[in-house]
Amino acid sequence: MFSIYILTYNEEIDIAACIESALLSDDVIVVDSCSADRTVEIASRYPVRIVQHAFESHGRQRTWMLQNIPTSHEWVYILEADERMTPELFAECLKAIQSQEYIGYYAAERVMFMGQWIRRSTQYPRYQMRLFRKDKVWFTDYGHTEREVCDGKTSFLKETYPHYTNSKGLSRWIEKHNRYSTDEAKETLRQLENGKVSWQDLLFGDSEVEKRRALKDLSLRLPFRPLLRFLYMYFLLGGCLDGRAGFAWCTLQTFYEYLILLKVWELKHLPPASLDEDGKLSRDKKANIDPAEVSPSN
Structure with missing residues (x-):
């Protein structure tokens, strides 16, 4: 099994569906950047842990999360609130973590926009580091986002995850x-x-x-x-x-x-x-x- 982190900030629209997709794992942690909306209230209705930490940057938030929030499992998966875990992806992740060769896996996103998957316009496949051993990966800042630093070999998952990039309008x-x-x-x-x-x-x-x-x-x-x-x-x-x-x-x-x-x-x-x-x-x-x-x- 692996733990799932969910990163949030003012995600009251997406958080319920995201958590429900993640509950395939027995250890789900919502890491909230001090939301001002109903994100924490909604998340508290589910059997998940909620930790709040003021946001500094994407790279620092992820690194702080990995270093300071304990998990039940050695392997972790990172979800953003407007992304979803799927049963097919979860099953592949369970199989992937049995390998002793790799310390992390990239997954490709399926950008959902205006009610459909726009596969060509989004340069598919665009890979993100999502599944990894907690002690072998950390993050640095790059532009508005982050880049991973990996201490070991990495590979790629075949299954993809949906990313509802325009869900809030x-x-x-x-x-x-x-x-x-x-x-x-x-x-x-x-x-x-x-x-x-x-x-x-x-x-x-x-x-x-x-x-x-x-x-x-x-x-x-x-x-x-x-x-x-x-x-x-x-x-x-x-x-x-x-x-x-x-x-x-x-x-x-x-x-x-x-x-x-x-x-x-x-x-x-x-x-x-x-x-x-x-x-x-x-x-x-x-x-x-x-x-x-x-x-x-x-």
């Missing part, structure tokens, strides 16, 4: 990605100044994860990146075959990419600390900036 998605774009802009600027493209991983990487990360490092350096991303996703990957949902998804991702570029420009040209935590200009800075100076066209 379009307004919530835009609000969330506005915040994400600030962290992504900082990481983009850092990569452009100090990072480099690993052509070895891009062309001959041992896994899909290595190749995808090298491709992202390359894409950061391409001109007209938002437009190229739309063309790549919609035509080359076949997003046009995902119908209306595919077009909407590719358009939103293009908007997100452009928002990141605008914030990279802000970081380069505006005074330090001029962006607040939501990626907006702070009020005291606005009063001292000539509108002509912040136009990307100048």
